[in-house]
Amino acid sequence: MAIGSASANGRSTSFNGGFSAGSTASFVQKRTLFGRRTSSGLPPPPPLNLAAAHSQCPPLFPPPPHSASTAAFSALRCTKPQTQPSQLATAPIVYESNSGFSGPGPAGATPDSMVSLLTSNSRSAATANGAQLLFNSAVTLSSAAARHLEGTHSLPTTPLRALHHTSGAASALSPLHKTQGACPPRSNAPTSSSAFAQPEAPSTAMSSIDGCDSPALSGGSPKHCSHANSPRTPWITQQGACNRVPSRLEISDPSIEDNIGSMSSVYPYNYSISSHIRTPLRSNGKEETRASANLISAIPCRPMLHTKAARSVSAIADILNCTDRSELSRMRLPPPTPTSAHAQRDHTNYLGQKAAQLVDVDLMSKHGYAIEQLMELAGFSVAQSIAKEYPAGKVLLCIGPGNNGGDGLVAARHLKHFGYKTSLYYPVQPAKDLYKNLLHQCDIHHIPVVTDLTTEAKSSDLIVDAIFGFSFKGSVRAPFDQALDILRDVNTPIVSVDIPSGWDVEHGDVQGIGLRPDMLVSLTVPKLCAKQFNGRFHYLGGRFVPPDMAEELKVPKYPGTDQCVRLA
Numbered sequence: 001m002a003i004g005s006a007s008a009n010g011r012s013t014s015f016n017g018g019f020s021a022g023s024t025a026s027f028v029q030k031r032t033l034f035g036r037r038t039s040s041g042l043p044p045p046p047p048l049n050l051a052a053a054h055s056q057c058p059p060l061f062p063p064p065p066h067s068a069s070t071a072a073f074s075a076l077r078c079t080k081p082q083t084q085p086s087q088l089a090t091a092p093i094v095y096e097s098n099s100g101f102s103g104p105g106p107a108g109a110t111p112d113s114m115v116s117l118l119t120s121n122s123r124s125a126a127t128a129n130g131a132q133l134l135f136n137s138a139v140t141l142s143s144a145a146a147r148h149l150e151g152t153h154s155l156p157t158t159p160l161r162a163l164h165h166t167s168g169a170a171s172a173l174s175p176l177h178k179t180q181g182a183c184p185p186r187s188n189a190p191t192s193s194s195a196f197a198q199p200e201a202p203s204t205a206m207s208s209i210d211g212c213d214s215p216a217l218s219g220g221s222p223k224h225c226s227h228a229n230s231p232r233t234p235w236i237t238q239q240g241a242c243n244r245v246p247s248r249l250e251i252s253d254p255s256i257e258d259n260i261g262s263m264s265s266v267y268p269y270n271y272s273i274s275s276h277i278r279t280p281l282r283s284n285g286k287e288e289t290r291a292s293a294n295l296i297s298a299i300p301c302r303p304m305l306h307t308k309a310a311r312s313v314s315a316i317a318d319i320l321n322c323t324d325r326s327e328l329s330r331m332r333l334p335p336p337t338p339t340s341a342h343a344q345r346d347h348t349n350y351l352g353q354k355a356a357q358l359v360d361v362d363l364m365s366k367h368g369y370a371i372e373q374l375m376e377l378a379g380f381s382v383a384q385s386i387a388k389e390y391p392a393g394k395v396l397l398c399i400g401p402g403n404n405g406g407d408g409l410v411a412a413r414h415l416k417h418f419g420y421k422t423s424l425y426y427p428v429q430p431a432k433d434l435y436k437n438l439l440h441q442c443d444i445h446h447i448p449v450v451t452d453l454t455t456e457a458k459s460s461d462l463i464v465d466a467i468f469g470f471s472f473k474g475s476v477r478a479p480f481d482q483a484l485d486i487l488r489d490v491n492t493p494i495v496s497v498d499i500p501s502g503w504d505v506e507h508g509d510v511q512g513i514g515l516r517p518d519m520l521v522s523l524t525v526p527k528l529c530a531k532q533f534n535g536r537f538h539y540l541g542g543r544f545v546p547p548d549m550a551e552e553l554k555v556p557k558y559p560g561t562d563q564c565v566r567l568a
């Protein structure tokens with residue numbers, strides 16, 4: 001799957017569709033489409049006629065992993081598109097979701113502003129209604145907006161679940177009541193929008209362009225999506241599930257992390273931010289942060305929906321870069337088992353950069369440890385942490401020029417003993433005996449050194465980031481700048497040793513060039529940046545701290561004979 005951050009960065013989208021935040025928020029408060037009591041106290045709409053909908057239209061989209069939205073999602077159905085790709089370019093499209101509003105955009109809306117309308121509406125809606133209204137939007141797109149969406153391969157995903165192709169006029173922003181088609185309406189709930197004061201839509205032809213059935217987007221004959229409506233099972237694992245998951249998301253919001261959380265609740269897989277960029281808004285000159293997030297694994301995430309995240313939902317997915325289901329299931333791993341060590345997280349002591357270096361010095365001077373001893377145990381603990389969470393497979397270890405790299409060389413050797421197929425990417429090999437010996441040991445374990453990072457990273461099941469540790473400072477110098485770019489763009493899960501490379505040791509990914517690991521193995525004691533870690537597994541390794549020092553540093557207890565302990 002070819003994913004690049006350049007196109008994502010290059011795309012700029014205006015976020016003002018002519019709607020004030022106040023207007024969207026107020027009408028969202030007045031009503032919901034699919035059966036929740038609104039904040040204004042209106043009674044919920046009548047129940048859905050699911051049987052009728054089922055008989056004609058297979059489910060379009062999976063239920064989300066949250067019961068709050070499940071009923072609404074199960075109501076969404078699709079048929080084979082009634083419209084051919086060529087017609088799409090001239091047909092106004094109505095996007096609609098489970099709980100939102102509907103209506104045309106403002107006269108004179110531009111494609112960009114319609115995209116912005118989608119995102120700004122969903123954000124307002126979510127703000128007004130809290131976490132339950134995560135999926136919330138319905139708007140009519142002008143034909144120009146439709147063309148724009150198709151042309152840029154961007155489609156709103158979080159709030160949008162189905163669309164109607166109308167046969168109406170080309171350029172006007174048509175109201176919903178002009179739509180027509182074969183499928184039953186998705187709801188017998190009232191559909192008019194108080195904000196736009198549009199009449200209710202009659203029966204409407206529905207077809208998907210958001211990942212399943214679109215000939216316009218897949219370029220071929222439409223495939224049906226069907227799946228069991230189980231809210232608990234990640235949809236990708238269900239029989240006959242829709243075989244596409246966005247492999248890249250574009251996100252706009254000042255709070256990137258919240259959005260990632262939100263996306264995880266819609267697409268319950270691990271996404272990793274590959275880039276983010278601040279761009280001025282065209283309309284008001286304000287800055288906003290845009291980010292691209294790449295799918296890094298098909299491993300179901302723990303639900304991350306929380307009110308804060310729901311408030312900031314606004315995402316556009318690049319659905320053309322979809323990941324094949326077969327590829328996803330190959331990557332699938334059992335979900336993490338929670339451990340009692342989770343409770344330890346809040347009591348964890350986090351060290352700043354200087355303090356971490358001082359601990360290192362103390363261990364080696366005051367306490368007489370040799371670096372080789374510490375590194376052996378550090379690397380061993382990294383290998384053991386990996387073995388606890390990832391099945392044996394192909395592991396590429398990316399090795400930096402310092403001791404963090406040394407840990408990686410040790411881990412490579414132990415992983416090999418554990419049955420993993422390991423290789424090294426080691427572009428800068430210092431002349432120090434310490435590293436030369438470790439490399440020699442890898443060599444005699446038949447661990448090859450590779451040079452084509454892109455190919456190797458893509459073809460591996462796991463990447464170990466042993467590039468920079470707690471002595472990283474400043475902007476990344478060559479050749480590691482390029483290496484980080486490549487690693488950020490591949491979907492292979494990453495395990496970072498001690499510090500995610502590119503991150504400031506105390507403040508995290510302040511430069512926006514850092515890796516987004518699936519696992520972090522902190523060594524000795526987590527560093528301050530670990531507070532920003534939002535991957536799935538946080539382990540601590542380096543079980544070599546003597547008891548007095550361990551007490552002072554509040555080192556968590558290691559279970560049994562383990563060399564690592566899971567923190568979160």
Ligand SMILES: NC(=O)C1=CN([C@@H]2O[C@H](COP(=O)(O)OP(=O)(O)OC[C@H]3O[C@@H](n4cnc5c(N)ncnc54)[C@H](O)[C@@H]3O)[C@@H](O)[C@H]2O)[C@H](O)CC1
Pocket residue numbers: 359360363374375378400401402403404405406407467468469470471472473474475476477478480497498499523524525542
């Ligand atoms: N007590 C412990 O916790 C132990 C931890 N270990 C590991 O050692 C690293 C820290 O090692 P150190 O050699 O001090 O630093 P780094 O690995 O981060 O690498 C320094 C190396 O990187 C170069 N560098 C720094 N900044 C940049 C930059 N912006 N661009 C390019 N290159 C940069 C610098 O010149 C050096 O060459 C710790 O994190 C643990 O992983 C020990 O293994 C055991 C004890």
Ligand SMILES: [K+]
Pocket residue numbers: 404465466467468469496497498499500501
């Ligand atoms: K690292």
